[in-house]
Amino acid sequence: MSQIPHLTLNNGVSIPQLGFGVFQVPPEETQRIVEDALEAGYRHIDTAAAYRNEAGVGAAIAASGIPREELFVTTKLRNGEQGSAHEAFQNSLKALGLDYVDLYLIHWPVPAQGLYTEAWQVLEKIYGNKEARAIGVSNFLEGHLDSVLAAGDVVPAVNQIEVHPTFQQTALAEKSRSLGIAVEAYSPLGQGADLQASTVTALAEERNATPAQIILAWHLATGTIAIPKSSTPERMQENLAAASITLDEAAVASINALEDGSRVGGDPATAAHSQL
Template identity: 75%
Template sequence: MPQVVLNNGVPIPQLGFGVFQVPPEETQRIVEDALEAGYRHIDTAAAYRNEAGVGAAIAASGIPREELFITTKLRNGEQANTREAFENSLKALGLDFVDLYLIHWPVPSQGLYTQAWKTLEEIHATGQSRAIGVSNFLDEHLDAVLADADIVPAVNQFELHPTFQQAPLAATSRSHGIAVEAYSPLGQGADLDAPSVTGLAKEHGATPAQIVLAWHLATGNIVIPKSADSARMRENLAAAAIRLTAEDVESINALEAGSRIGADPAVAAFSQL
């Protein structure tokens, strides 16, 4: 599995497994299947309410902790109580540390995300999170954090897929040494029927999903697809072996259409509580 080395030297598997919208009661089984398939990077969040299932799967797997990369995120409504929220996530996961802790959304209307970042820096100093970063941060949010930061975020995780590439935001993030991590990497399936994707799938003897994931990897994105089906999990993981040409990549780049699926971080204000 290819890895990306973050700006503090911590390596992260470039292709991971996300558990957004995985029901809490099914999380342990699904994550156990993912670990058995070969995933070593698991992405969860307090707002998903399935951290405990992720932790139970880790414990049941018997995989040494140092072989795993675990990400969780600060719930929006807890930005004023970041330390307590982090400790609750550790407890739910049953872990002594996580590999990456993210501010889930900036929620600019609260005016708390820069304060929360300073607490993440304190958490990082304890060793309880090997790296810290942000999610759904636009340029203005990055600027506000960086203006008073002692630590540059290691990751910016945001919606990114062929029809919504956010190329300027990705470029800004990378210019600061911040790795780009894509969620909804397949456009929640909407991008898989594009003729350029299906054509490349036939050419490479792959599935459309594998082609899009290979595009992410070729572009340098960290990517966290999800699936409840063990066969699909393995198919997604196998995308790491697909090598696209520069022309292949450009043909998918051309699909950009500004097709956002999720909320706009400039105005999103849900508490997640």
């Protein structure tokens, strides 16, 4: 099994740079799939209250027998619960069957609600109570980050945003890192669309690798945390093996050149779904 690299967050907490995401994993399949991921070697699991599969993640963790301190578990606050963040967090802990999470994120800013800075102040209290080892945000644009920093005392540890070769959000990533905020990529493969890029397939052929491994190796090379999803053990293991692939500067630059603005998720400036 490839050694998974770790990054150190701004509060000293270590996070595996390659994790396993459960977005759109059906609740009834979550325990089995997460058990397979843990068996494959993943130690970083990313879920969210909005995915409605936290209980399956928790059941898989309990069944695995892996010591809790060896796992990194992330969950997220639903948009419609920004005004009741403390209760929402407690519900997530209960669903997961855990005493604490390693990372708790505000899932989207939903600027139309005007509640995300209030929610951030609640997350700071959760962090102060040691119920989350780190707190952060997801889908926060530059202005949202500025508002959180002005309203709070804790700099977010992570900004989880859509990042893949054809949609890199370079300015936002640079802004986040300049503030000491780690960048975590969701939809790291562009939900599969970027696997067909000729640059990616050529690099994969040169290195006897899969296109997914090349893109994940690019994320690792650029200092980004990535959380790919798969439902098959073979693909899970293939994705983990990306940690053994080293891309040189020319290869990284060739993938950087694929940027074309192809967003596959919502726009954080306007997204306002409740997730309830």
